[in-house]
Amino acid sequence: MPTKVKEPKNDRALRFYSDVLGLERLHYGIWDLDDELTLENLKAAQERYENYLIDNIPEGANRILDVGCGTGVLCKELLKRGFQVEGLSPDINQKENFQKNIQTTFHFCRFEDFDPQTEYDCIIMSESCQYIPLDSVFEVAKKALKEGGHLMVCDYFVKDTAKGVLSRSGHNYTNFKKTAETSELEIVKHRDITKEAAKTLEIAKLWAEKILLGADILSEKIRYKHARSWKFLCWLFRKKINRVNQDRDLIDAEKFIEAKTYEFFLFQK
Numbered sequence: 001m002p003t004k005v006k007e008p009k010n011d012r013a014l015r016f017y018s019d020v021l022g023l024e025r026l027h028y029g030i031w032d033l034d035d036e037l038t039l040e041n042l043k044a045a046q047e048r049y050e051n052y053l054i055d056n057i058p059e060g061a062n063r064i065l066d067v068g069c070g071t072g073v074l075c076k077e078l079l080k081r082g083f084q085v086e087g088l089s090p091d092i093n094q095k096e097n098f099q100k101n102i103q104t105t106f107h108f109c110r111f112e113d114f115d116p117q118t119e120y121d122c123i124i125m126s127e128s129c130q131y132i133p134l135d136s137v138f139e140v141a142k143k144a145l146k147e148g149g150h151l152m153v154c155d156y157f158v159k160d161t162a163k164g165v166l167s168r169s170g171h172n173y174t175n176f177k178k179t180a181e182t183s184e185l186e187i188v189k190h191r192d193i194t195k196e197a198a199k200t201l202e203i204a205k206l207w208a209e210k211i212l213l214g215a216d217i218l219s220e221k222i223r224y225k226h227a228r229s230w231k232f233l234c235w236l237f238r239k240k241i242n243r244v245n246q247d248r249d250l251i252d253a254e255k256f257i258e259a260k261t262y263e264f265f266l267f268q269k
């Protein structure tokens with residue numbers, strides 16, 4: 001069934017993960033805390049996370065809606081395991097990728113605009129809940145779920161609202177819990193995976209430092225030969241440079257753990 005489309009999104013950060021880093025999955029993952037920081041272990045952490053979600057789909061559930069389905073890897077895996085799955089995303093690139101590679105229904109819209117034409121056994125929001133207005137998360141899920149159906153949310157939330165850039169993404173944890181409570185969906189399972197997820201930021205920081213070191217080495221000669229012009233350029237771009245420095249907090253695992261919490265919730269209608 002066609003659903004209403006508003007403001008199609010084209011998320012460049014997500015394209016960076018998939019097109020540049022070659023990551024098929026767009027979530028943090030669940031690390032084994034002793035694992036070395038390698039790309040292979042990041043991929044393994046993401047697969048561990050995906051298996052954790054699948055293992056927690058309640059017994060007997062078959063009709064699944066993957067909200068914010070990203071590259072569609074979870075949908076593909078669920079189809080392979082015999083579930084009836086549909087994907088949903090407002091991102092134009094994800095729509096094209098999904099329709100090219102996956103033979104199942106795709107809803108090209110935001111979840112808050114979704115008009116369900118059927119009842120699902122389970123709705124999965126894997127790192128997509130944070131993009132959806134809180135009221136709509138529960139209201140639309142309740143409309144789309146059959147009686148006794150489940151809503152699975154796995155995402156990060158802001159615990160400390162005074163942590164600058166770090167407090168800007170993710171729902172406020174207290175508000176999320178309050179809205180969930182008033183929605184009357186019942187929490188039937190819960191797990192805190194903050195530490196296991198935050199390790200992805202350690203590897204991001206490691207890569208960022210290597211890239212910056214490379215840029216530093218390559219620009220050494222220019223900085224030395226054209227010291228005045230270099231100073232002028234730094235002054236000209238001072239605001240951008242400041243912003244980049246602030247944004248480095250976004251890939252600081254310790255700061256993430258102080259400001260945020262990454263949790264798995266399974267709700268039942």
Ligand SMILES: C[S@@+](CC[C@H](N)C(=O)[O-])C[C@H]1O[C@@H](n2cnc3c(N)ncnc32)[C@H](O)[C@@H]1O
Binds near residue numbers: 014068090109
């Ligand atoms: C971080 S990605 C997670 C992708 C995938 N679920 C995963 O775990 O790899 C966030 C996803 O949410 C989608 N999204 C953003 N805003 C949305 C909205 N309002 N409603 C539904 N999905 C949304 C994005 O297009 C993207 O697919």
